[in-house]
Amino acid sequence: xxxxxxxxxxDVLEKLxxxxxxxxxDVNAAMREVRIAxxxxxxxxxxxxxxxxxxxxxxVGQEVIKSVTPxxxxxxxxxxxxxxxxxxxxxxxxxxxxxxxxxxxxxxxxESLNLxxxxxxxxxxxxxxxxxxxxxxxxxxxxxxxxxxxxVLMASLDVQRPAAQHQLAVLGEQTGxxxxxxxxxxxxxxxxxRALDEGRKGGYDVVILDxxxxxxxxxxxxEEVAEVRKVTNPAETLLVTDxxxxxxxxxxxxxxxxxxxxxxxxxxxxxxxxxGGAALSMRAITGRPIKLMGVGEKMDAxxxxxxxxxxxxxxx
Ligand code: GDP
Numbered sequence: 216x217x218x219x220x221x222x223x224x225x226d227v228l229e230k231l232x233x234x235x236x237x238x239x240x241d242v243n244a245a246m247r248e249v250r251i252a253x254x255x256x257x258x259x260x261x262x263x264x265x266x267x268x269x270x271x272x273x274x275v276g277q278e279v280i281k282s283v284t285p286x287x288x289x290x291x292x293x294x295x296x297x298x299x300x301x302x303x304x305x306x307x308x309x310x311x312x313x314x315x316x317x318x319x320x321x322x323x324x325x326e327s328l329n330l331x332x333x334x335x336x337x338x339x340x341x342x343x344x345x346x347x348x349x350x351x352x353x354x355x356x357x358x359x360x361x362x363x364x365x366x367v368l369m370a371s372l373d374v375q376r377p378a379a380q381h382q383l384a385v386l387g388e389q390t391g392x393x394x395x396x397x398x399x400x401x402x403x404x405x406x407x408x409r410a411l412d413e414g415r416k417g418g419y420d421v422v423i424l425d426x427x428x429x430x431x432x433x434x435x436x437x438e439e440v441a442e443v444r445k446v447t448n449p450a451e452t453l454l455v456t457d458x459x460x461x462x463x464x465x466x467x468x469x470x471x472x473x474x475x476x477x478x479x480x481x482x483x484x485x486x487x488x489x490x491g492g493a494a495l496s497m498r499a500i501t502g503r504p505i506k507l508m509g510v511g512e513k514m515d516a517x518x519x520x521x522x523x524x525x526x527x528x529x530x531x
Pocket of ligand 1: 342343344345346347348349350351428483484485486487508509510511512516
């Protein structure tokens with residue numbers, strides 16, 4: 216298994232004990248270990264380099280507070296920088312500190328999504344096959360319905376695998392979220408248009424469009440999804456990726472962002488033991504926010520993205 220960063224840094228940082236401030240040499244030594252930890256967590260190399268440079272600049276010359284060891288301090292600097300990079304927020308303390316009662320009334324999953332458009336608001340789900348698109352579509356549908364009282368319609372545009380359309384219908388029944396009746400032989404763009412039509416006629420607030428995925432990226436898939444996006448003009452285009460995707464995250468996120476255009480990312484299988492480096496790579500490379508994370512197979516296993524939690528896992 217992986218050795219956590221604190222353990223890894225132990226020897227290096229032991230040397231810093233008793234020093235007043237952190238020097239360039241200390242930081243260089245520590246950053247070699249940080250670099251290895253990030254690479255082991257599957258963060259892409261260019262992202263690791265950028266990150267290490269940012270942290271180096273920040274750490275050199277910092278005074279070591281008496282109450283903590285230099286090691287703890289470097290780890291805190293690294294952790295904070297990771298949280299910032301993952302969340303796009305400056306300073307890990309910027310979490311809004313509202314009182315609990317207020318926070319409980321709100322639903323952070325639903326609030327992570329942009330629904331600012333004329334209803335029916337289209338949400339497009341894209342990603343590779345098996346990434347968790349269909350499951351996440353139903354989870355989002357259920358959450359919008361239960362937490363925000365939205366009337367939601369879901370439609371599967373997967374014409375390659377009839378089983379996929381059926382799978383969404385089953386999840387729809389399970390969650391009590393409506394699904395578009397299946398008409399065999401229609402093409403994705405036609406189904407998308409029919410879903411929006413039905414959405415308008417039926418007074419739906421949101422229409423979730425679950426697109427087909429392939430096992431690997433291919434041109435045909437990208438063109439198909441791009442076409443659907445053009446026709447439906449979604450308020451959100453969410454790239455769903457499995458946290459276990461590893462180094463492929465870079466290609467997948469770049470391709471979908473460049474060829475289709477995405478507005479946010481959903482990381483699934485965060486309940487598994489992936490270190491989550493894919494999240495950092497995707498965020499850094501696309502600049503798009505990671506909005507949600509899937510934490511299980513059950514329909515309520517969907518949470519707002521927590522940069523803190525993923526940062527902790529990346530560092531091990
Ligand atoms: P799609 O091909 O992208 O539509 O993927 P599916 O939604 O069919 O998901 C593939 C498998 O992953 C299913 O067995 C899901 O139950 C499972 N799955 C999806 N999201 C999660 C998650 O967050 N955690 C876990 N443990 N399993 C998930």
